[in-house]
Amino acid sequence: MLKDTIPLDRLRRVLVVKLRHHGDVLLSSPVFSVLKAHAPLADIDALVYADTADMLSQHPAIDQLHVIDPRWKKLGPWGHISAELQLLRALRARRYDLVIHLTNHPRGAWIARCCSARWSVAPRTGGRGRWWQNAFSHFYPTPRHALRHTVELNLDALRRLGIQPTPDSRRLSLVPGPAAETRVDALLQEIGISRQAFIHLHPASRWFFKCWTVDNMAALVDRLHAAGHAVVLSAAPDAEERRMIEAIQAKVATPAFSFAGQLSLKELAALAARARLFIGVDSAPMHIAAAMGTPVVALFGPSGDKEWGPWGVPHRVVASTSHPCRPCGLDGCAGSKVSDCLVTLPLTQVWQAVEELLSA
Numbered sequence: 001m002l003k004d005t006i007p008l009d010r011l012r013r014v015l016v017v018k019l020r021h022h023g024d025v026l027l028s029s030p031v032f033s034v035l036k037a038h039a040p041l042a043d044i045d046a047l048v049y050a051d052t053a054d055m056l057s058q059h060p061a062i063d064q065l066h067v068i069d070p071r072w073k074k075l076g077p078w079g080h081i082s083a084e085l086q087l088l089r090a091l092r093a094r095r096y097d098l099v100i101h102l103t104n105h106p107r108g109a110w111i112a113r114c115c116s117a118r119w120s121v122a123p124r125t126g127g128r129g130r131w132w133q134n135a136f137s138h139f140y141p142t143p144r145h146a147l148r149h150t151v152e153l154n155l156d157a158l159r160r161l162g163i164q165p166t167p168d169s170r171r172l173s174l175v176p177g178p179a180a181e182t183r184v185d186a187l188l189q190e191i192g193i194s195r196q197a198f199i200h201l202h203p204a205s206r207w208f209f210k211c212w213t214v215d216n217m218a219a220l221v222d223r224l225h226a227a228g229h230a231v232v233l234s235a236a237p238d239a240e241e242r243r244m245i246e247a248i249q250a251k252v253a254t255p256a257f258s259f260a261g262q263l264s265l266k267e268l269a270a271l272a273a274r275a276r277l278f279i280g281v282d283s284a285p286m287h288i289a290a291a292m293g294t295p296v297v298a299l300f301g302p303s304g305d306k307e308w309g310p311w312g313v314p315h316r317v318v319a320s321t322s323h324p325c326r327p328c329g330l331d332g333c334a335g336s337k338v339s340d341c342l343v344t345l346p347l348t349q350v351w352q353a354v355e356e357l358l359s360a
Contacts, residue, residue: 004138005162006098006119011042014098015091015115018048018154019068019105020267022284025055026291027150027311028102029173034158034165035100036061043093047111054265055284058175058345066090068107082095088114100157101136104128109135121157147306171312172291176273178265188274191232191257198230199354200275201256202268203248204241205283207330209339212281212299212350214244218251219347220279225254232275234268234285235260264281281342282308285304290315295360297353301342302328314352314360320345 006070014035018028025048032044038127043063046056046138050069057065072083088111101108101122109128112120112135125132127177142153151172156163164180165184176184188194201224203217224231233256235241245260263271268286272278278289279297286298296310300319309317320326323341332338 001174006138008039008163009041011039011097013043013045013094013096014039014060014100015045015047015066015094015111015117016100016102017105017108017111018046018102019107020049020052020103022055023287023308024054024103024150025049025052026172026174026284026287028154029056029059029291030151030165030170031100031102031158032056032061033171033173034163034169034278037169038158038163042097044095045096047091055174058177059173060175061173064094091115093326098161099136102154102157106132112136116122119161121160123157123180149309149311150307151311158236167223172287174269174288174291175294176266176270180270184263184267184270184274185257187262187271191231193232193257195274196276198232198248198257198275199224200232200234200272200278200289202234202242202278202280202283202289203286204235204238205281206236206238206241207331208240209330209337210281210283210301210303210342211244212345213343214247215251216343216345216347216350218248220350220354221248221252221256222254223347223351225252225256229276232271233260234263234271237261277354279354286310289313295357297350297357299342299345299350300327301339301345302326302330302332304329314357316357318345318350318353 033313035299037045045064046062047066050067053067072080096117099112099115099117099120104125108131120136121138122136123142138160139180140156221231235245242261249255272289272294273292275294278294281299282303289296290310290313296315297316305317320341326341
């Protein structure tokens, strides 16, 4: 037991800061559940970017959700400053006892200082200087070489404070909400598909160097159809992602059902929850499907599946075994936006993973 663990019974308000992308924020959701289980009397708040708020909104362990909106910069200098000051006043008014900063984002140090919390914890990181070291009362190390899943890295902040999460408490949590559930049920009813009677395929990522080829995705749809499975496609409203879906649909023998560009993040979660299986690449929708308890087939290229793979559900990771350079973390080979380890993945390898999960 560490000597400087904090008295959990004295916690009344806690702020957890996670300023990252959608998938990163969702992978922090167990932190709130575990903390609430160990400090049930404490109010637990979150601070995230506005566009990622749906990953945590309606989380049963979160009391208030504060956001930083990048659009504040469009308000002009004084409008931006006003919005930032309003956020700081709201945070200070909560009088936090503990601030948990889950990244090395410099804003977290300023927030910890401004909140004047008695305790604060952040990752130990080099290059930040004394101002970082003096902003927090506790630091947790991040492994230099170990392939540790991001969920566990987030929970390390709690371990540093004396909280040991149980295996069952580390599950992802995402609540679609009644409105999203109702709309998705209506959409599925329109196309005549019931729950657990379709496979959800999300081919795209916001970073296309993480994507399989259109030809391969089309071939996968054809094989799924030939095996008697209904396929529902999804994609973000982004124009490039929708063009990818259109290209896939143009190549298949029979077009799949498609909700591409039609769903919010909450509705995407509701759709994934109703699927028999989710197939996709390393992306936020893959993590959303895992959070909903849906079995996942995930295709990985340059990103690390040990750190970012599907969490807490039956899954298969499909990755190249003939590219010793992966995972390299690059945006395509030599920064070309094309990842050879991913685009060369054979359909047979993906299909084997699909069959294994469906049979299980």
